[in-house]
Amino acid sequence: MLRYILSFLRIIATKMLQLLSSRKHLIENVLRIYIKTTSGSTLSIEIDPKYDIKQIKNLVASKIGAQPEELKIIFAGKELGDNIIIEECDLGQQSILHAVKIKRNVPTDQSSSKMKPLCEILDDEMFSSNITNSRSNSFSTDNEVINISNSVMLENSTIRSKKIHFYVYCPTCKDLKQGKLRVRCHFCKSGAFTVHADPQNWIHVLEPKQITGTCENNPELCKDILQNKEPTFAEFYFKCSEHISLGETDQAVPLDLIRPNLKQIQCMACLDTSDTIFAFPCPDDHVMCLDCFKQYCLTKLTERQFWQHPEYGYTLACPTGCPDSFIKEIHHFRLLDDENYNRYHHFAAEEFVLQSNGLLCPQPGCGMGILAEPECTRISCQNCKYVFCRHCRQGFHIGECDVVENNDTAGQNFSCESDMNYNNGNSGELASRTTIKIMTKPCPSCKTPTERDGGCMHMICTRAGCKFHWCWVCQTEWTTECMGDHWFG
Amino acid sequence: MANIAAQRIKREFKEVIKSEEVAKCAIKLELVDNNYTELKGEIAGPPDTPYEGGNFVLEIKVPETYPFNPPKVRFITKIWHPNISSVTGAICLDILKDQWAAAMTLRTVLLSLQALLSAAEPDDPQDAVVARQYKENLDMFKLTARHWTNAYAGGPSVNSECDDKIKRLVDMGIEEHQARVALSSYNWDLERATEQLFS
Numbered sequence: 001m002l003r004y005i006l007s008f009l010r011i012i013a014t015k016m017l018q019l020l021s022s023r024k025h026l027i028e029n030v031l032r033i034y035i036k037t038t039s040g041s042t043l044s045i046e047i048d049p050k051y052d053i054k055q056i057k058n059l060v061a062s063k064i065g066a067q068p069e070e071l072k073i074i075f076a077g078k079e080l081g082d083n084i085i086i087e088e089c090d091l092g093q094q095s096i097l098h099a100v101k102i103k104r105n106v107p108t109d110q111s112s113s114k115m116k117p118l119c120e121i122l123d124d125e126m127f128s129s130n131i132t133n134s135r136s137n138s139f140s141t142d143n144e145v146i147n148i149s150n151s152v153m154l155e156n157s158t159i160r161s162k163k164i165h166f167y168v169y170c171p172t173c174k175d176l177k178q179g180k181l182r183v184r185c186h187f188c189k190s191g192a193f194t195v196h197a198d199p200q201n202w203i204h205v206l207e208p209k210q211i212t213g214t215c216e217n218n219p220e221l222c223k224d225i226l227q228n229k230e231p232t233f234a235e236f237y238f239k240c241s242e243h244i245s246l247g248e249t250d251q252a253v254p255l256d257l258i259r260p261n262l263k264q265i266q267c268m269a270c271l272d273t274s275d276t277i278f279a280f281p282c283p284d285d286h287v288m289c290l291d292c293f294k295q296y297c298l299t300k301l302t303e304r305q306f307w308q309h310p311e312y313g314y315t316l317a318c319p320t321g322c323p324d325s326f327i328k329e330i331h332h333f334r335l336l337d338d339e340n341y342n343r344y345h346h347f348a349a350e351e352f353v354l355q356s357n358g359l360l361c362p363q364p365g366c367g368m369g370i371l372a373e374p375e376c377t378r379i380s381c382q383n384c385k386y387v388f389c390r391h392c393r394q395g396f397h398i399g400e401c402d403v404v405e406n407n408d409t410a411g412q413n414f415s416c417e418s419d420m421n422y423n424n425g426n427s428g429e430l431a432s433r434t435t436i437k438i439m440t441k442p443c444p445s446c447k448t449p450t451e452r453d454g455g456c457m458h459m460i461c462t463r464a465g466c467k468f469h470w471c472w473v474c475q476t477e478w479t480t481e482c483m484g485d486h487w488f489g
Numbered sequence: 490m491a492n493i494a495a496q497r498i499k500r501e502f503k504e505v506i507k508s509e510e511v512a513k514c515a516i517k518l519e520l521v522d523n524n525y526t527e528l529k530g531e532i533a534g535p536p537d538t539p540y541e542g543g544n545f546v547l548e549i550k551v552p553e554t555y556p557f558n559p560p561k562v563r564f565i566t567k568i569w570h571p572n573i574s575s576v577t578g579a580i581c582l583d584i585l586k587d588q589w590a591a592a593m594t595l596r597t598v599l600l601s602l603q604a605l606l607s608a609a610e611p612d613d614p615q616d617a618v619v620a621r622q623y624k625e626n627l628d629m630f631k632l633t634a635r636h637w638t639n640a641y642a643g644g645p646s647v648n649s650e651c652d653d654k655i656k657r658l659v660d661m662g663i664e665e666h667q668a669r670v671a672l673s674s675y676n677w678d679l680e681r682a683t684e685q686l687f688s
């Protein structure tokens with residue numbers, strides 16, 4: 001009797017195990033996606049990634065009361081061919097496909113039946129160069145031309161199998177991630193949009209109105225635009241490929257200067273050859289590995305050598321000094337950690353104030369940017385309530401400033417040796433405060449605190465855009481007298 | 490993060506060791522510590538200059554932010570040159586300041602310093618006294634520079650008159666280097682040097 005029960009239990013156990021494993025198998029292979037139709041409704045469906053587009057059409061057709069042949073499935077700027085397997089499209093959980101109802105008289109031709117989403121067609125080589133002049137502006141709406149260009153693309157994509165890598169800053173993951181290229185209508189922002197030609201370089205992707213296409217969402221609107229002789233344009237955007245899409249507004253910022261190292265170029269700083277690089281926008285293939293790029297940003301940030309560019313913002317150029325090599329997309333600086341990215345923002349704001357002829361509150365720990373009338377000498381800080389003199393940055397006073405002399409004697413009395421004595425001394429806070437005061441002095445031209453690291457008294461302001469040559473001792477412009485008198489203290 | 494500097498220096502070190510300048514004994518590089526933050530450089534005085542035959546030792550300190558910031562370089566060997574401080578050995582060469590670029594290396598620095606020894610820039614002087622002598626009395630400058638090369642850098646002996654004058658001051662109780670500086674600054678005028686030293 002006992003034996004009977006035991007064997008019965010064993011059978012049940014194995015049955016349950018089988019059930020569990022098959023269920024696990026099922027869960028792994030379910031992809032939940034959304035189908036948006038032109039009528040505005042959204043279907044949520046669960047599919048097997050092994051499904052092809054034909055099966056998707058059947059599924060959708062039954063749900064919306066249409067014939068599968070009447071449907072077009074659009075994803076990332078392309079109408080997907082019937083033979084395309086979902087797996088090949090790198091969809092990701094909760095992606096959105098667009099289903100468009102059409103009256104198709106002609107049976108689907110060979111080329112369109114193999115059409116894949118853009119991400120699968122483009123390759124790294126096209127996007128790895130710094131093309132800045134070759135803008136192909138061929139806006140053809142002619143159907144024949146489209147078909148020819150499609151078949152050309154197909155050949156290319158079979159020859160080069162290297163799939164494109166896009167890098168993005170993902171605001172959700174708060175990190176550098178791989179990205180996916182997506183396409184929508186420039187006018188109505190609908191994803192039910194197919195491109196007439198594939199983008200060939202970063203300009204096509206990043207700059208507006210480069211590639212034309214057909215919007216399936218609002219044919220009336222598009223017709224109007226066409227009648228106004230303005231073609232319908234594609235708008236490209238990016239999604240993070242490492243978190244489940246949070247909907248259509250979940251976007252990532254493309255970091256176009258981060259690329260796979262196809263040419264195996266050495267990092268100019270550490271001389272290593274890494275797989276992913278930061279390519280400076282200069283023609284000489286100056287690249288850095290990502291660690292060195294971060295260190296470069298950090299170093300330049302600390303020295304305030306970022307440049308306030310009128311168009312791009314607070315940015316850096318190629319460290320080799322190549323002309324016109326400023327980084328356009330300032331989100332590249334998101335590679336800095338949070339603390340330093342905040343510092344970046346802070347310095348950028350300060351730089352903006354300085355360039356607008358404003359000044360910064362001199363109180364330690366405040367540094368508030370203040371814009372005041374140029375003739376006003378009594379400046380009061382809104383933030384910490386400190387009231388100070390515009391010229392000497394000391395507490396407000398009537399009459400001549402006398403602080404320059406004070407600083408002067410401090411500079412003359414303390415050579416490098418006595419600075420060190422102060423550091424080693426044990427007289428506590430007062431000594432260290434004095435040391436700090438002596439070790440940094442404001443640049444006489446722009447007032448940015450500057451540190452002297454030994455060597456001569458000839459200072460060059462490190463703040464980008466200033467570069468004022470000044471004397472540590474006199475705290476005025478560097479002269480031949482300074483040279484003869486107190487060059488080395 | 491600081492390991493970028495160390496990694497880079499490690500590679501540069503290998504590069505210099507294998508370079509043809511090292512083979513020709515024109516430059517030399519040695520490690521001072523094991524973490525690649527301090528090195529000792531050496532450059533040979535270029536031919537047809539007052540520095541010929543001398544070997545000049547340099548202190549090279551690598552900042553944590555290398556190669557985005559230049560190395561800090563200073564002459565350890567005392568030298569008489571308009572662009573190098575005769576007191577501290579400090580150099581205010583542009584590539585060691587604002588003209589530094591991340592693509593430059595320790596080899597570039599050593600070769601640039603060697604070039605500086607061949608071609609002084611008295612209009613952008615680092616040592617005002619030396620620069621004045623260079624501009625006003627080039628022969629006197631050459632004599633002095635050669636004398637310093639002999640005294641501190643192992644160069645050939647050239648002028649026994651200088652040595653005699655120094656000996657006179659040393660006999661009066663002046664420290665040898667101090668005597669040399671005073672004489673050099675006053676174009677080897679023993680009287681004026683003495684006057685300055687005892688004033």
Ligand SMILES: [Zn+2]
Pocket residue numbers: 170171172173174177240241242243
């Ligand atoms: Zn993400």
Ligand SMILES: [Zn+2]
Pocket residue numbers: 185186187188189190215216217218221222
């Ligand atoms: Zn549209």
Ligand SMILES: [Zn+2]
Pocket residue numbers: 267268269270271272288289290291292293
């Ligand atoms: Zn690197």
Ligand SMILES: [Zn+2]
Pocket residue numbers: 280282283284286318319320321322325
């Ligand atoms: Zn460059």
Ligand SMILES: [Zn+2]
Pocket residue numbers: 361362363366367368381382383384385386
């Ligand atoms: Zn304040």
Ligand SMILES: [Zn+2]
Pocket residue numbers: 389390391392393394397400401402
């Ligand atoms: Zn004042």
Ligand SMILES: [Zn+2]
Pocket residue numbers: 443444445446447448461462463466467468
């Ligand atoms: Zn300044």
Ligand SMILES: [Zn+2]
Pocket residue numbers: 471472473474475479481482483486
């Ligand atoms: Zn001065």
